[in-house]
Amino acid sequence: xxxxxxxxxxxxxxxxxxxxxxxxxxxxxxxxxxxxxxxxxxxxxxxxxxxxxxxxxxxxxxxxxxxxxxxxxxxxxxxxxxxxxxxxxxxxxxxxxxxxxxxxxxxxxx
Amino acid sequence: xxxxxxxxxxxxxxxxxxxxxxxxxxxxxxxxxxxxxxxxxxxxxxxxxxxxxxxxxxxxxxxxxxxxxxxxxxxxxxxxxxxxxxxxxxxxxxxxxxxxxxxxxxxxxxxxxxxxxxx
Numbered sequence: 001x002x003x004x005x006x007x008x009x010x011x012x013x014x015x016x017x018x019x020x021x022x023x024x025x026x027x028x029x030x031x032x033x034x035x036x037x038x039x040x041x042x043x044x045x046x047x048x049x050x051x052x053x054x055x056x057x058x059x060x061x062x063x064x065x066x067x068x069x070x071x072x073x074x075x076x077x078x079x080x081x082x083x084x085x086x087x088x089x090x091x092x093x094x095x096x097x098x099x100x101x102x103x104x105x106x107x108x109x110x
Numbered sequence: 111x112x113x114x115x116x117x118x119x120x121x122x123x124x125x126x127x128x129x130x131x132x133x134x135x136x137x138x139x140x141x142x143x144x145x146x147x148x149x150x151x152x153x154x155x156x157x158x159x160x161x162x163x164x165x166x167x168x169x170x171x172x173x174x175x176x177x178x179x180x181x182x183x184x185x186x187x188x189x190x191x192x193x194x195x196x197x198x199x200x201x202x203x204x205x206x207x208x209x210x211x212x213x214x215x216x217x218x219x220x221x222x223x224x225x226x227x228x229x
Binding site: 098 | 147157171212221222
């Protein structure tokens with residue numbers, strides 16, 4: 001299984017919005033609504049911020065939102081804050097009952 | 111609240127077998143799926159394997175020939191064995207719980223255990 005495709009880096013200024021894309025295939029992203037997004041700060045474990053494409057776990061800011069169209073999922077962060085600077089990973093459940101992650105996107109808040 | 115704590119040797123010689131353990135506390139190990147996920151230095155996440163409390167398993171095809179995942183419900187532990195390790199297996203290894211009610215996500219992660227493969 002191949003990793004999902006994410007941009008290596010994105011950046012934005014405080015208060016702005018950014019979007020991170022995650023492109024897969026018909027056997028993962030396009031197969032189910034089982035796409036998640038994780039935020040990872042340096043030296044920490046990943047934390048889920050979006051699951052099942054659009055759902056936010058309790059306690060996650062509503063500045064984070066997710067969507068999907070065909071084989072591409074997207075994470076949008078609105079009202080960027082300094083604390084949002086982190087690595088972001090998408091993942092998808094696959095038709096083989098496995099999971100695949102994206103390569104990760106480094107978000108820089110300017 | 112369920113907590114996960116990974117443990118392992120830290121350093122493994124090339125060609126040897128890596129053995130890791132994940133201790134589950136604060137909740138049931140049953141009726142849940144448990145996974146191992148790794149992250150090489152400065153790289154992305156890679157899912158390795160999952161196990162259900164009943165023993166049902168599945169593996170990443172790229173690692174399947176070298177990996178064994180197991181569960182000991184009495185000890186509340188999930189274990190991972192990775193054979194014939196090379197430098198490419200150097201990584202932080204996380205255990206994680208699949209969120210109940212969906213196949214979509216891992217809602218609880220351990221803090222990870224760092225493994226270096228070197229002679």
